[in-house]
Amino acid sequence: MRSWRRFLPVPRSLLGRMLLLTLLVVLLAQALSSVIWLSQLRASQMEGLLTSARSLAHSMAASVSYFRSLPLGYRPLVLDQLRSMGGTRFFVSLNDKPLQMRVLPPTPRKRAVLNAVDEVLRERLGKSVDLSAQFVSPDDLRIFNSGLKLDELPRSWAHYALSLEPVNPPVLVTQIQIAPNEWLYLASLMPEPYVSLEDQGLPAQQLWFILLTSSFLLLFIGILVHWQSRPLKRLAVAAREMSLGATVEPLAEAGGSEVVEVSRAFNSMRESISRYLSERSQLFSAISHDLRTPITRLRLRVELLEDENLQAKFGRDLDELELLVKGALQCVKDTDIHENIEQVDLNYLLHGLIEPYLGGGRVTLEGEAQASYPGKPLALRRCIGNLVDNALKYGQRAHLHIEDNAEAFVLHVDDEGPGVPEQRLEQVFEPYFRLSGQQQGYGLGLGIARNLAHSHGGELSLRNLREGGLRVTLWLPRHAG
Known part of the structure; x- marks a missing residue:
């Protein structure tokens, strides 16, 4: 092929x-x-x-x-x-x-x-x-x-x-x-029209006929396909905007019968997803409100216990429960960002993120974005910020390198830490997963960053460097996909 x-x-x-x-x-x-x-x-x-x-x-x-x-x-x-x-x-x-x-x-x-x-x-x-x-x-x-x-x-x-x-x-x-x-x-001489006696190719009139008929046919086919493909282009734009979390109006059900069926199915899917996201937001808000009261009540009761050993055990269980609840709420809050899509100046965004660390030489940046990127500014800032924070937390330094072209914007974030075992490169994206029990935080940073990359149609991947350290690669496509 x-x-x-x-x-x-x-x-x-x-x-x-x-x-x-x-x-x-x-x-x-x-x-x-x-x-x-x-x-x-x-x-x-x-x-x-x-x-x-x-x-x-x-x-x-x-x-x-x-x-x-x-x-x-x-x-x-x-x-x-x-x-x-x-x-x-x-x-x-x-x-x-x-x-x-x-x-x-x-x-x-x-x-x-x-x-x-x-x-x-x-x-x-x-x-x-x-x-x-x-x-x-x-x-x-x-x-x-x-x-x-x-x-x-x-x-x-x-x-x-x-x-x-x-x-x-x-x-x-x-x-x-x-x-x-x-x-x-x-x-x-031989009589007309047999004077030359040479085998001639197609007459000029026949060649002109082929050229004109082909041109007219291509013109009409081009107009027809362009007319029929306009609803598909609108569908692609709406699908990309919806994947980024933007509010999308229902598509007009126009065009051929097959295109009408696709538009109708997309509108139905849009309603289902919007209803699901609304119900999920309400559910987590209710969980946040309902769990804080019993946890606070249980802490008060634990304080009344006379057995200090039992009091310490209940306290640890309540701390872990509160950590799980806060982590879940933070994960939903950080990934459910309702923003309009706009052209984001990635160079401005990156320089704003690394500016606090430039004095100590802990963060370096090579390369620059060639053009703005259509996305959510706050979501992209949170995604890249999590990568920089993660590199500084576990690798002491963060080295950023940009590769940009017409196909995609690629950002490599290298640290100087111990890296991640090969068998756990995918596991670190799971919520609450930490390589060491002594590590601080909820273990949600990379998972949130990957979810935000996915919401832009991109991907986040990890790779251990030969010279030591971990490379986190953020890939964001520049075309609607």
């Missing part, structure tokens, strides 16, 4: 693919029909060419019979009268031997004409007649025994029958022996 794509790049857009497919189909259909039409045309032309060649050969045979019937003394006189009159179909002369001239290379049409002329002449004049038929270029044509060229003759003698300027088609020269030491020389 990939091999032919290297030779024929496939467009990514639906419009480009439809136009490419239509163009290939049109060219294939036009090429097939043109080949069939051209083969039929050439067959018809060959039939007409052979008919014209046989007719010309019959005229030659009649001329030979006429000169044979003349007394020897009258033949030169008749030839002089023919030359003086002009306008004859053949240029005729009498020579004492066949003239030698440079023959044109044979082509299928020339060979067919020569075979037809030879067949008719031998049929009319006898099988044993000595004759030769050949095609000669006008520049190489020789007329009399002296070998005169065509340009050396008076124009009234031969140019009418043998010249068709500026085409200069090949001349059919037939030399027939009519008596000992007497050869009748007949030179003529």
